[in-house]
Amino acid sequence: MPEHILVAVAWPYANGPRHIGHVAGFGVPADIFARYHRLRGNRVLMISGTDEHGTPITLVADKEGTTPQAIADRYNKIIGDDLYNLGLSYDTFTRTTTANHYAVTQDIFRTLYERGYIIRQETLGAFSATTGRTLPDRYIEGTCPICGYDEARGDQCDNCGSQLDPTDLINPRSKVDGQPPVFKPTEHFFLDLPAFAEQLRTWIDQQGHWRPNVRNFSLNFLKDLKPRAITRDLEWGVPIPLPEYANRDDKKIYVWFDAVIGYLSASIEWAINRGEPDAWREWWQNPDSRHFYFMGKDNIVFHTVIWPAMLLGYGAGGQYGANPGGKYDGIPLQLPYNVVSSEFLTMEGKKFSSSRGIVIYVNDFLSRYDADALRYFLTIAGPENQDTDFTWAEFVRRNNDELVATWGNLVNRTLSNVYKNFGSVPQPGPLTAADEQVLAEVTGGIATVGELLAGARFKAALSEAMRLAAQVNIYLSEQEPWKVIKSDRERAATIWYVALRCVDTLKIIFTPFLPFSSQRLHEYLGYDGYIAGPLRFQDVTEADGRTHRVLTGDYDQWVGRWEPSALPVGQALRQPQPLFKKLDEAVVEEELARMQSRAK
Numbered sequence: 001m002p003e004h005i006l007v008a009v010a011w012p013y014a015n016g017p018r019h020i021g022h023v024a025g026f027g028v029p030a031d032i033f034a035r036y037h038r039l040r041g042n043r044v045l046m047i048s049g050t051d052e053h054g055t056p057i058t059l060v061a062d063k064e065g066t067t068p069q070a071i072a073d074r075y076n077k078i079i080g081d082d083l084y085n086l087g088l089s090y091d092t093f094t095r096t097t098t099a100n101h102y103a104v105t106q107d108i109f110r111t112l113y114e115r116g117y118i119i120r121q122e123t124l125g126a127f128s129a130t131t132g133r134t135l136p137d138r139y140i141e142g143t144c145p146i147c148g149y150d151e152a153r154g155d156q157c158d159n160c161g162s163q164l165d166p167t168d169l170i171n172p173r174s175k176v177d178g179q180p181p182v183f184k185p186t187e188h189f190f191l192d193l194p195a196f197a198e199q200l201r202t203w204i205d206q207q208g209h210w211r212p213n214v215r216n217f218s219l220n221f222l223k224d225l226k227p228r229a230i231t232r233d234l235e236w237g238v239p240i241p242l243p244e245y246a247n248r249d250d251k252k253i254y255v256w257f258d259a260v261i262g263y264l265s266a267s268i269e270w271a272i273n274r275g276e277p278d279a280w281r282e283w284w285q286n287p288d289s290r291h292f293y294f295m296g297k298d299n300i301v302f303h304t305v306i307w308p309a310m311l312l313g314y315g316a317g318g319q320y321g322a323n324p325g326g327k328y329d330g331i332p333l334q335l336p337y338n339v340v341s342s343e344f345l346t347m348e349g350k351k352f353s354s355s356r357g358i359v360i361y362v363n364d365f366l367s368r369y370d371a372d373a374l375r376y377f378l379t380i381a382g383p384e385n386q387d388t389d390f391t392w393a394e395f396v397r398r399n400n401d402e403l404v405a406t407w408g409n410l411v412n413r414t415l416s417n418v419y420k421n422f423g424s425v426p427q428p429g430p431l432t433a434a435d436e437q438v439l440a441e442v443t444g445g446i447a448t449v450g451e452l453l454a455g456a457r458f459k460a461a462l463s464e465a466m467r468l469a470a471q472v473n474i475y476l477s478e479q480e481p482w483k484v485i486k487s488d489r490e491r492a493a494t495i496w497y498v499a500l501r502c503v504d505t506l507k508i509i510f511t512p513f514l515p516f517s518s519q520r521l522h523e524y525l526g527y528d529g530y531i532a533g534p535l536r537f538q539d540v541t542e543a544d545g546r547t548h549r550v551l552t553g554d555y556d557q558w559v560g561r562w563e564p565s566a567l568p569v570g571q572a573l574r575q576p577q578p579l580f581k582k583l584d585e586a587v588v589e590e591e592l593a594r595m596q597s598r599a600k
């Protein structure tokens with residue numbers, strides 16, 4: 001029975017282009033996981049989009065003298081292009097400014113409010129001393145009470161990263177006129193997290209399969225659970241769906257609240273765009289489906305505590321959750337099955353910083369290097385279990401000494417020799433013990449690599465795939481078919497046949513990690529169709545007449561299967577080319593110089 005797997009990927013924030021650190025932690029691992037499950041024949045729904053509300057986007061808009069929507073439009077396009085070029089096989093990569101997302105967000109807000117899980121609290125709001133108007137958090141500056149940084153903003157400190165309220169600041173002042181703001185009582189809405197504490201504790205206790213740091217961190221967070229603000233004094237966001245707020249532009253839903261709802265709204269959008277508006281329920285209300293969330297470690301509790309609390313509160317209710325008379329009538333939305341958080345990537349020993357030039361953007365990277373080379377590095381040397389460092393020297397070394405020298409070399413010498421001497425898959429003679437052994441070892445990789453992938457152990461899975469490729473290289477070095485062919489053409493044919501079968505099985509094993517080169521190899525081996533692609537964009541027009549672009553693909557047409565090679569004897573090969581490019585050592589100096597010049 002195919003399983004229903006939801007692959008929920010963190011939403012990149014649309015206030016600038018994304019650098020490789022952004023895609024290392026969640027984008028590439030999530031795609032590997034989704035591709036593996038699709039090849040296994042499971043029904044995968046991989047969803048995400050750009051996160052487009054909140055203060056940072058309005059800051060960029062103010063600086064450029066344009067609207068937040070214009071900034072979101074620009075970076076939604078750039079980020080979508082990056083993800084497409086990296087081969088991230090989303091079923092739906094959308095955005096949070098769609099009418100659909102607004103409707104789903106407001107339904108969840110309204111339902112939680114009606115059930116008493118959203119409470120109103122008076123807090124001190126900041127108002128301009130000169131105009132009396134609301135002063136948005138971002139327009140208030142002062143000294144951070146935690147680190148002492150004297151240009152901390154009213155919503156957060158950029159120096160230590162702490163989330164702040166304007167009343168936390170020491171010596172607060174308005175950025176507009178330098179005057180201290182006047183604090184007056186103002187009403188905000190809070191999610192009543194303590195109401196879910198016991199349910200959450202019981203549930204998290206049962207999640208023995210989570211990574212230990214994720215589970216422990218979440219249980220610790222439960223010890224000091226407070227109601228959390230879900231509205232903000234800000235004009236840019238999803239409107240509060242209560243009659244008294246219908247015409248108010250000064251208070252909106254807080255960006256984090258609508259962003260986590262994106263996992264559900266994007267799933268609903270996928271179903272609508274497919275013309276099967278209830279299809280999303282097969283993942284969200286099917287008790288046998290499993291939901292995997294991929295994100296950086298700074299977002300763990302949003303996915304293990306806060307979003308699950310919202311789901312528990314919403315249950316089977318609301319306009320979307322209810323399915324009267326339907327297959328899923330009364331069945332609550334599914335909680336996460338696993339929360340796969342990654343650690344951080346640094347660059348050349350330092351934290352990524354766009355302002356200091358310590359950065360390499362995805363689009364810049366892909367203008368000079370292949371997507372598979374980046375995917376390889378981020379998987380084999382990325383921040384899966386610990387903070388790791390991207391250095392150009394290590395990127396070049398791993399590309400040349402591992403990807404090119406092991407897997408690339410095996411494919412290249414096998415295909416070029418067979419193409420030149422036979423032109424098609426040769427008829428083998430009787431297999432020797434050595435032939436049987438290498439075939440069995442590589443075939444075993446379908447199970448061993450598959451098990452590691454299913455457990456979200458991507459680095460170990462790719463290492464095992466590379467070990468198998470190295471074994472086939474050893475086999476070829478021992479058998480020396482290029483010498484044997486001079487005296488015994490039939491035996492050489494058998495050795496090359498065995499090597500081709502191994503390459504064909506390894507092709508499928510490498511596909512989740514390296515989809516572009518695997519597709520080319522698939523074609524060189526004489527196959528047709530897409531082993532695991534392609535992606536495409538779709539323009540979606542909603543009822544309000546606005547159109548947005550969605551990244552998607554026709555993944556049910558893949559010809560790839562997570563099975564050992566059944567390469568037919570006699571299949572004509574196509575003219576092969578090397579799968580990967582060897583990089584010149586000079587690349588390191590060039591890229592470091594580029595980084596230097598960006599820092600100026």
Ligand SMILES: [Zn+2]
Pocket residue numbers: 144145146147148149152157158159160161162
């Ligand atoms: Zn601080």
